Amino acid sequence: MTRAPRAVRLRGFRAGDAPALHAIFHRAVRDGTRSLYSPAERRAWSPAPAPPPWWAGRFRGQITVVALHDGAPCGFMTLGRDGHLDFAYVLPAFHGTGIAARLHDEILRRARRLGLRRLETEASLIGRRFFLKHGWSEGARIVHRFGDETLSAMRMSREV
Numbered sequence: 001m002t003r004a005p006r007a008v009r010l011r012g013f014r015a016g017d018a019p020a021l022h023a024i025f026h027r028a029v030r031d032g033t034r035s036l037y038s039p040a041e042r043r044a045w046s047p048a049p050a051p052p053p054w055w056a057g058r059f060r061g062q063i064t065v066v067a068l069h070d071g072a073p074c075g076f077m078t079l080g081r082d083g084h085l086d087f088a089y090v091l092p093a094f095h096g097t098g099i100a101a102r103l104h105d106e107i108l109r110r111a112r113r114l115g116l117r118r119l120e121t122e123a124s125l126i127g128r129r130f131f132l133k134h135g136w137s138e139g140a141r142i143v144h145r146f147g148d149e150t151l152s153a154m155r156m157s158r159e160v
Contacts, residue, residue, distance in 0.1 A: 013064035020073040022051035032092040036125040044149035065106045077103040085121040111160045120157045128154045
């Protein structure tokens with residue numbers, strides 16, 4: 001793995017971050033999952049570059065850690081207070097640089113501070129690779145439905 005660029009720092013979610021985080025999500029889905037999902041699946045998963053109306057509200061009540069490169073968001077992870085890791089996305093240009101690992105380490109630190117003992121997620125097939133490398137265990141394969149498309153994912157969990 002390549003080391004994370006020195007200019008990368010982590011911080012918590014701020015009001016106004018939601019559009020930039022959606023842009024990361026959209027590019028990660030559309031460009032970063034090409035090897036495992038079809039064009040139709042990627043379009044169904046993230047249909048438009050603009051965030052849907054409900055997007056900003058999805059961050060309420062969650063712990064969100066944002067990675068910044070040269071001051072601009074380049075990745076993020078979210079954790080519910082119930083131990084559900086909801087979002088884990090990094091811009092494709094930063095895949096393999098260690099940014100996702102830094103975000104993951106920070107999420108684990110915050111989970112420990114909350115007294116959580118176990119984390120769960122529903123990982124995409126590409127996310128599955130990352131989570132397996134970071135101590136997560138596989139559960140059942142699941143299917144998410146987005147309109148007429150179905151996308152395979154994996155239930156995963158990790159002891160904190």
